[in-house]
Amino acid sequence: MSHMPIPLQEVRTTCPYCGVGCGVKATPLGDGGALIEGDAGHAASRGRLCVKGSALGETLGLDGRLLHPAVRRDGAMARAGWEEALDTVADGFRRIIAEHGPDAVALYVSGQILTEDYYVANKFMKGYVGSANIDTNSRLCMSSAVAGHKRAFGEDVVPGCYEDFELADAIVLVGSNAAWCHPTLFQRIVKAKEARPELQIVVLDPRRTATCELADLHLPLKPGSDVRLFNGLLTYLVGEGAVDHAFVAAHTSGMEAALDEARLGGDVEEVARACGVDPAQLRAFYELFARTEKVVTAFSMGVNQSSSGTDKVNGIINCHLLTGRIGRPGMGPFSLTGQPNAMGGREVGGLANMLAAHLDLDNAGHREAVRSFWGAPRIADKPGLKAVDLFRAVEAGKVKAVWIMATNPVVSMPDADQVRRALAACELVVVSDVVANTDVAPYAHVLLPALAWGEKDGTVTNSERCISRQRAFLPAPGEARADWQALCDVARRMGFAGFDYDGAHAIFDEHARLSTWKNDEDGYRRAFRLDPLVGIDRAAYDALEPVQWPLRAPTDGAARLFGDGRFSHPDGKARFVATAPRLPVHATGGEYPLALNTGRLRDQWHTMTRTGKSPRLAGHAAEPFVDLHPHDALLAGVREGELARVSSQWGAMVARVAHGGGIARGAVFVPIHWNGHNASDARVGALVNPEVDPVSGEPEFKHTPVRVEPFGVAWHGFILSRTELNLERVAHWTRVRGSGFLRYELGGREPVSPAMARALLGADEDADWIEYEDKSEGMLRAALVVDGRLEACLFASRRPDLPARAWLGGLFAQAELSARERATLLAGRAPTLGPDPGPTVCSCFGVGRNTICTAIDKQGLTTPAEVTACLRAGGNCGSCLPEIRSLLQEARSAVA
Numbered sequence: 001m002s003h004m005p006i007p008l009q010e011v012r013t014t015c016p017y018c019g020v021g022c023g024v025k026a027t028p029l030g031d032g033g034a035l036i037e038g039d040a041g042h043a044a045s046r047g048r049l050c051v052k053g054s055a056l057g058e059t060l061g062l063d064g065r066l067l068h069p070a071v072r073r074d075g076a077m078a079r080a081g082w083e084e085a086l087d088t089v090a091d092g093f094r095r096i097i098a099e100h101g102p103d104a105v106a107l108y109v110s111g112q113i114l115t116e117d118y119y120v121a122n123k124f125m126k127g128y129v130g131s132a133n134i135d136t137n138s139r140l141c142m143s144s145a146v147a148g149h150k151r152a153f154g155e156d157v158v159p160g161c162y163e164d165f166e167l168a169d170a171i172v173l174v175g176s177n178a179a180w181c182h183p184t185l186f187q188r189i190v191k192a193k194e195a196r197p198e199l200q201i202v203v204l205d206p207r208r209t210a211t212c213e214l215a216d217l218h219l220p221l222k223p224g225s226d227v228r229l230f231n232g233l234l235t236y237l238v239g240e241g242a243v244d245h246a247f248v249a250a251h252t253s254g255m256e257a258a259l260d261e262a263r264l265g266g267d268v269e270e271v272a273r274a275c276g277v278d279p280a281q282l283r284a285f286y287e288l289f290a291r292t293e294k295v296v297t298a299f300s301m302g303v304n305q306s307s308s309g310t311d312k313v314n315g316i317i318n319c320h321l322l323t324g325r326i327g328r329p330g331m332g333p334f335s336l337t338g339q340p341n342a343m344g345g346r347e348v349g350g351l352a353n354m355l356a357a358h359l360d361l362d363n364a365g366h367r368e369a370v371r372s373f374w375g376a377p378r379i380a381d382k383p384g385l386k387a388v389d390l391f392r393a394v395e396a397g398k399v400k401a402v403w404i405m406a407t408n409p410v411v412s413m414p415d416a417d418q419v420r421r422a423l424a425a426c427e428l429v430v431v432s433d434v435v436a437n438t439d440v441a442p443y444a445h446v447l448l449p450a451l452a453w454g455e456k457d458g459t460v461t462n463s464e465r466c467i468s469r470q471r472a473f474l475p476a477p478g479e480a481r482a483d484w485q486a487l488c489d490v491a492r493r494m495g496f497a498g499f500d501y502d503g504a505h506a507i508f509d510e511h512a513r514l515s516t517w518k519n520d521e522d523g524y525r526r527a528f529r530l531d532p533l534v535g536i537d538r539a540a541y542d543a544l545e546p547v548q549w550p551l552r553a554p555t556d557g558a559a560r561l562f563g564d565g566r567f568s569h570p571d572g573k574a575r576f577v578a579t580a581p582r583l584p585v586h587a588t589g590g591e592y593p594l595a596l597n598t599g600r601l602r603d604q605w606h607t608m609t610r611t612g613k614s615p616r617l618a619g620h621a622a623e624p625f626v627d628l629h630p631h632d633a634l635l636a637g638v639r640e641g642e643l644a645r646v647s648s649q650w651g652a653m654v655a656r657v658a659h660g661g662g663i664a665r666g667a668v669f670v671p672i673h674w675n676g677h678n679a680s681d682a683r684v685g686a687l688v689n690p691e692v693d694p695v696s697g698e699p700e701f702k703h704t705p706v707r708v709e710p711f712g713v714a715w716h717g718f719i720l721s722r723t724e725l726n727l728e729r730v731a732h733w734t735r736v737r738g739s740g741f742l743r744y745e746l747g748g749r750e751p752v753s754p755a756m757a758r759a760l761l762g763a764d765e766d767a768d769w770i771e772y773e774d775k776s777e778g779m780l781r782a783a784l785v786v787d788g789r790l791e792a793c794l795f796a797s798r799r800p801d802l803p804a805r806a807w808l809g810g811l812f813a814q815a816e817l818s819a820r821e822r823a824t825l826l827a828g829r830a831p832t833l834g835p836d837p838g839p840t841v842c843s844c845f846g847v848g849r850n851t852i853c854t855a856i857d858k859q860g861l862t863t864p865a866e867v868t869a870c871l872r873a874g875g876n877c878g879s880c881l882p883e884i885r886s887l888l889q890e891a892r893s894a895v896a
Contacts, residue, residue, distance in 0.1 A: 175302015
């Protein structure tokens with residue numbers, strides 16, 4: 001397949017990371033790279049990019065890319081042509097459907113694919129295969145919000161927009177570390193707070209995260225107690241006379257039942273005890289909410305990823321319905337989406353229990369409407385398998401073929417080892433991806449090379465319903481194709497009509513037409529509609545500006561919904577939902593005394609297939625860690641900086657112990673990003689319990705009973721190497737990318753020796769080898785030099801406090817080591833070098849913690865602005881400003 005050449009000019013596109021949907025300007029450099037900057041013309045971000053977005057240019061290389069199809073032959077993967085690969089997929093799906101029925105096949109897709117890909121996948125499965133067995137990794141992050149919106153509003157709709165954060169008088173962030181997970185939106189909040197110090201910020205989160213550095217009030221509630229807290233708020237609002245009776249009477253139903261349930265929770269003191277918070281602080285929050293009309297309550301994974309996530313969402317919405325604070329500027333419940341196109345996937349019915357265009361799968365009239373629009377021979381007549389149940393059905397042999405697209409469930413799913421077992425037993429596993437060696441790839445029978453960000457062309461929808469274009473600015477590498485093209489090719493091979501599109505614009509036009517199809521019929525008035533974009537041609541699609549649905553004109557969207565008091569239920573009214581508090585299904589205690597919470601880090605994304613390519617992003621957290629309270633560490637017999645095993649009844653992992661200062665006793669936190677290719681044993685998904693919310697099917701990622709115990713090693717160490725190494729002899733390793741080298745952090749049980757060091761670094765007896773050993777201290781330092789250039793070095797010690805890596809890493813940029821550098825190499829730092837800068841705080845400018853602390857101390861810095869003026873830290877994306885504020889506070893506390 002030929003591809004159009006990409007012109008070397010600035011291209012406006014959209015960031016591929018979180019749901020904020022920041023605008024990006026990319027200018028190809030002609031060598032496969034691109035200059036990246038923020039797009040000031042994009043309303044979502046106004047030119048801002050977080051550190052991940054700023055580093056996108058470092059992630060565009062083709063190293064590790066899947067560039068050609070492959071098919072398993074005689075037990076081994078072998079390169080194949082597209083024709084053979086597509087025939088294998090189509091023949092396999094056709095045969096299995098003929099023998100076992102349409103529910104024996106499934107698709108598992110991703111919020112990383114574009115709306116056009118999602119649309120075709122949904123049409124293929126639900127309309128032509130005739131099964132709703134298509135689910136997505138958005139099930140793991142946003143499905144509780146979807147279910148809560150549907151119950152309350154009659155439709156999956158976020159009522160507000162980002163401007164509401166700037167217009168609000170109070171912002172409540174629930175289970176959201178927005179400073180790290182939605183950085184550019186958080187910076188808008190920071191600027192609003194600076195302009196109006198009276199703006200109140202409340203954070204409800206068991207952890208004291210970076211977001212809390214901006215908060216006026218932090219309530220560290222017990223995990224899983226959100227429903228109890230918002231039920232308490234509901235009854236408090238009634239008691240304080242804060243009810244908008246006219247709004248409730250005219251535009252809602254179900255209030256009394258919701259109140260009857262909420263009142264069972266008792267008064268403020270009883271609620272505070274149940275939530276584990278100070279009664280005075282809880283009352284202060286309730287009072288603030290009651291007296292402040294303009295309140296935005298934003299929630300994210302801490303709410304959704306729970307076995308009671310949907311009730312948590314409805315508990316929040318109930319409080320806004322009771323006070324009529326919805327659909328108007330500066331107020332409303334706001335779901336902060338996790339992935340770049342989780343919202344777009346929901347628009348086209350990407351979840352197993354949805355139909356396209358916000359139509360209901362369990363409504364016969366809606367099913368027929370979609371079937372007739374598509375001209376499909378059939379339509380799925382029941383919900384499909386949600387993610388956790390889907391992979392259980394694969395293991396049980398009920399689903400015999402699964403096509404996995406743009407996601408890595410062996411890492412990201414709960415009970416991830418079960419997913420591995422399922423795929424190993426599956427008759428046909430098809431994987432579409434951009435990366436050749438993922439944790440899923442070993443189980444594939446067919447590998448299909450997909451287009452990556454910068455190469456693919458389509459649309460995404462962000463958290464405020466804004467549709468934006470992702471535009472190609474790089475040519476398609478190798479034989480990679482768009483996901484929608486691969487789906488259409490398979491559909492045609494299976495004899496399905498309706499899959500002849502001449503470009504992504506044609507798919508989007510069909511998507512827009514379906515949004516208007518039979519809308520307002522049978523009493524079902526959908527907010528989601530794209531009427532002004534019906535008939536869009538290629539030129540108009542290419543020029544499409546960011547716009548929020550529902551649209552009034554091609555460039556005029558609605559910022560807010562429900563301002564007229566009309567909702568999407570047939571009677572036009574919103575629903576209060578009675579929410580009964582429920583504890584997490586699996587309680588801590590006995591063998592597993594601690595509660596595991598998982599989440600993202602500031603500078604990494606999902607399973608690191610993209611961010612892992614950037615040396616700049618590796619500096620903030622180079623290896624996985626388990627953050628726990630010092631008291632719990634003492635009880636577990638582990639020490640900060642050493643390795644520990646974290647285990648549950650489902651699995652185990654190894655990570656380095658940290659005391660971040662934000663963890664309550666009884667809880668631990670582990671980041672989600674490390675996979676089987678960048679760490680020996682760090683897939684936290686293997687530990688996570690597979691319990692799900694009974695309504696949404698979203699798993700309980702925030703509460704898994706675990707234990708922490710020492711992972712004994714004889715030595716700690718690190719290797720910097722230009723080439724990838726075989727580390728089978730090492731008990732534990734993690735790997736990140738440096739600038740011109742790979743960095744391995746190690747823990748070993750086999751005694752470290754010069755012979756072992758030579759073997760690890762690949763040095764023969766004649767190699768140019770530098771070595772120092774101190775057996776009494778258990779220390780070994782060695783370096784391999786090739787043609788005068790540093791090839792690799794190893795530093796090992798009984799203790800985990802090893803030399804800083806920064807100066808050593810810088811030596812890999814040199815064509816040849818000087819005599820002085822050779823002499824001082826094994827010291828780990830140059831004699832003339834200043835103090836160790838410490839762990840990276842500001843990734844944009846490479847400023848370390850020690851550098852910032854020294855400047856604060858020596859120069860008397862007291863504000864983040866002064867730190868930025870002195871060191872530049874915090875002067876670009878602002879993602880590090882919460883950490884800088886924390887360091888300033890530590891300095892003030894030390895002086896006091």
